[in-house]
Amino acid sequence: EAGVTQFPSHSVIEKGQTVTLRCDPISGHDNLYWYRRVMGKEIKFLLHFVKESKQDESGMPNNRFLAERTGGTYSTLKVQPAELEDSGVYFCASSHGHNSPLHFGNGTRLTVT
Amino acid sequence: GQSLEQPSEVTAVEGAIVQINCTYQTSGFYGLSWYQQHDGGAPTFLSYNGLDGLEETGRFSSFLSRSDSYGYLLLQELQMKDSASYFCAVRATGGFKTIFGAGTRLFVKA
Numbered sequence: 001e002a003g004v005t006q007f008p009s010h011s012v013i014e015k016g017q018t019v020t021l022r023c024d025p026i027s028g029h030d031n032l033y034w035y036r037r038v039m040g041k042e043i044k045f046l047l048h049f050v051k052e053s054k055q056d057e058s059g060m061p062n063n064r065f066l067a068e069r070t071g072g073t074y075s076t077l078k079v080q081p082a083e084l085e086d087s088g089v090y091f092c093a094s095s096h097g098h099n100s101p102l103h104f105g106n107g108t109r110l111t112v113t
Numbered sequence: 114g115q116s117l118e119q120p121s122e123v124t125a126v127e128g129a130i131v132q133i134n135c136t137y138q139t140s141g142f143y144g145l146s147w148y149q150q151h152d153g154g155a156p157t158f159l160s161y162n163g164l165d166g167l168e169e170t171g172r173f174s175s176f177l178s179r180s181d182s183y184g185y186l187l188l189q190e191l192q193m194k195d196s197a198s199y200f201c202a203v204r205a206t207g208g209f210k211t212i213f214g215a216g217t218r219l220f221v222k223a
Contacts, residue, residue, distance in 0.1 A: 004155070042213050045210045048209060058210075099204075102148075103155075104155040107155065
């Protein structure tokens with residue numbers, strides 16, 4: 001089966017600009033998660049979709065971050081406007097059930113200058 | 114709050130055994146998992162402990178003690194390719210999110 005794919009792999013933007021990250025989960029996985037890792041720190045939970053519904057968005061830092069999963073397939077995470085502290089690696093993961101292991105993508109490395 | 118603690122770095126030699134510890138403090142507990150991440154790659158699932166005791170998968174074993182809020186990952190017959198970051202993770206109650214530690218960077222030397 002194809003794995004979780006994320007696009008782009010890298011993005012360098014200036015403070016104040018907008019960036020949209022995309023995640024394609026494994027086909028048939030209803031659960032989709034976004035995480036972020038800032039260098040050397042924990043892989044921090046951002047939010048969780050079940051199909052197209054937001055199950056838990058308690059980890060979203062603020063209203064500059066907007067995640068969508070229209071149709072319950074791929075998901076996008078938009079940062080607008082970006083700030084310096086938004087830099088990090090953004091991981092997407094999917095799972096078949098909420099008890100199942102997470103399958104991660106390779107991440108998008110976002111650098112805000 | 115919820116937190117997981119694990120050492121930041123561990124160094125070992127090829128062929129040796131290494132243990133990576135993890136202590137956690139979470140609101141509720143559904144199980145402890147371990148993930149491996151090579152530089153630039155995706156974290157990949159290694160093991161899961163839902164109950165106390167030892168789970169073995171080839172060269173890797175994982176242990177859990179729920180009463181101590183403690184677990185460890187044991188890597189035997191270390192190989193150079195085992196050099197990677199290892200994350201412990203807990204699925205807590207109050208939702209279905211999985212919470213990760215900061216990772217342990219394992220360096221395997223020849």
